[in-house]
Amino acid sequence: MNANPPSSAHGSSSAAARAAGEVIELLEILWEHGREMVSPAPVSATQLRVLYALEREDGINLRTLSELLGSAPSSVSRLCDRLEALGFVERFPSSVSRRELELRLTKPARAYLDGLRTRREEVLTAAVAAMQPSARASLLEGLHGFRASLEGVRPVGLREPALRDAESA
Template identity: 65%
Template sequence: MTRPCASATVRSVTSPASRRRAATPARAASEVSEVVELLEVLWGRGRDAASPAPVSSAQLRVLYIIERDEGINLRGLGALMGAAPSSVSRLCDRLQAVGFVERGTSRASRRELELRLTPGGRRFLAELRARREEALTAAIAAMSPAARGALVEGLAGFRKALKPPALERNRS
């Protein structure tokens, strides 16, 4: 069955046969990939609408990391992103230019810079999350209570599997 969802089509996996197929890791990965692609489109619209200065997906990753690790330096940010220091520095330059990130001298070493979100950066992330949650709420409201319960249970297991140690193991 298909149904429109914010100008995208979401295929619903509801039959017992479909659920059994989705139970294999390869089939589940295929279903997750399809949903991720739909979410990327949805997220892109939300990201562009949340600010007069839209940010790229790489810049958004920088904002999330800085929010989580307030005061991180460029070297640490580059390591988490798997990116070269020069690339990370340019991303931060752009985010600083739009007023989302500020650089300051590290308390630990005067030779290093710390990265912090500005109030504008925090506001951007809050607005972005609110838009995304609104879109997700509308889509999830169209699901049956049983499907919502299965979604919550499945996502909890998926999140647990994606904890940083699992990500680090799979990176190499």
């Protein structure tokens, strides 16, 4: 068996990767616009990663959050300081250790994330609704395949929720 794929398979993989890159760039613009629509002073992309991580791992300490984000504790601490100043993060004494603090999202942070997701989903829903039904089905199948392929290459600490089926969403 040949370990290298035929050049046509490599070519189609490259074309698909380029197309995915173009779509991702458009989604980045869309995501930025969504943040601007939700709040006049949106959080940065890095701060948003902190909010997502705390949403998934409520009550974690700074060391664990740093590991999840792959960042230095001092950098993550400054991010949390800024988010705390915005009223999005609170620090509480740990129930496990007196030397640690637990990080928790506030109600305004949860409302911000809900509003952001709602706005982004509205725009995505409109874009997907404009597609032909067969293209929508292909997109869903392709996204599931893409998601599955990322399982082996995902950066440490990046644990995103699974894609939902169109029927269950």
